[in-house]
Amino acid sequence: MSAAAVTAPWQLQALGRGSARELVRELAHAAAGAHTGVLRVTGEPGGDLHVVHGLVVAVASPGAPGVRELLSRPGRISTGVADLNVVALMSAVDGAFAIASGWIGGCQWQTLPAESSVPQDSMPPVPGVESWWLLLEVERRLCALAHGRISPHRNNLLLTERGRVLLSTPGTGQRGEILLWADGRRSCRDISMLLSRSLYAVTVEVVRMLDDDLLAIAPIEPERPAATESAPASGGRSLLPRRRRGASGINDTLPPRPPQPQQRGQRAVTPRKPERTS
Template identity: 65%
Template structure:
């Protein structure tokens, strides 16, 4: 799909959330105007989309492994130009999936880093329309997967422990090793240097096979000043006022006492010295 096709089609997908409409509009406008810059997406996990002449060249998100992390995966041998291009495209797709599968707040363009914008990695520019279509496809494939890549923590079941103790290996064993009830798909993908989408798909299948379970949410420690009320909701304890604690009497003199109703205020009589 070319940039002209994206601009003329008039229909770009909205990945994941209604708030992503702003992201779609900004990328569509960048494709029309061949804009160069960094489109920052706030939220959880959020991320940066590096755009060069209307095409996306890099997607950097804390929710997915980057190019260096994917290249550092144990067992990878080829690091030629063709392999670098494939890995860079995988990282861009994975970064966009991480952004869209989380919570999107807003989008804003950052100042260009130079006359030519961000440095272009060893990958041709990715058409924004294709990138968003592929992201929407991935979100749709996991729509009934019962797991969030970012929020849900994973724990082992009895079947998962049995498989982990059995001889052999494989990708499922890698995931089972790190599923301790405190890690999400995002955490495990970072530890394994594997694509977030690939890990999430495998986790969804392992949940169906009852090898993994969603860990229950543990109660967070209570902040100071909050007391549980057994008879009702949480009760917030207000600080007790202490007389003179505000320090107002140090700055202003106290007001004279007001007389009671029907009573005259007695004032001292001045006497002048003869």
């Protein structure tokens, strides 16, 4: 299967919309031309895809734990070079998933020598995977989470009452680790970093816990405008915003009409009092 084949919209429905098309197109062109360089993806969280001769050897993103973080997870036992290669491959796929599940602003190539295109901390780099395989893995993950309606980066998580009860129960395992950090200020990305676990694995578990009513999505608080005037000295009054004269800007377009002098013989108009009826 060629890299250009994955650009078909019926094969990449999740990656076939918006700015993700540019990422798919650039990787397809890199594979076709055996390009070497770093494809920098701007956005939130964004990241870098390291490509050598058209093959993706590493993906680094601030939205997902890297190889070092995944290896540092407590209780993990390495079994040698083969295990390191598996972890490096998982990190590359997870980094690509983090980029695609966020907001993509654009892509730009940084041309570097082949020996400089591999990050020094990849421990070790992926031997090299076809871009179409990487994109299909990302597509599969995005489709699997489509029903969850949660952003791994923007939505913060809260404990429900059932979640608090489960957290107080011993032996909760990996769910207990997630519940421990669900304080309304952390997202799936934050928790995956704290636990040194794959972003996709944490997001999948969070979706299941949302379905089980163990977690809830914290409401997004609107940004409060900066105070322009000092608060009144009296603490009993409600702090309502004061309207400043001319704040609407209407006088910048239509200047106020100057006061007109009263002409001689003109009677001043006074409001008529309502008549009393029996």
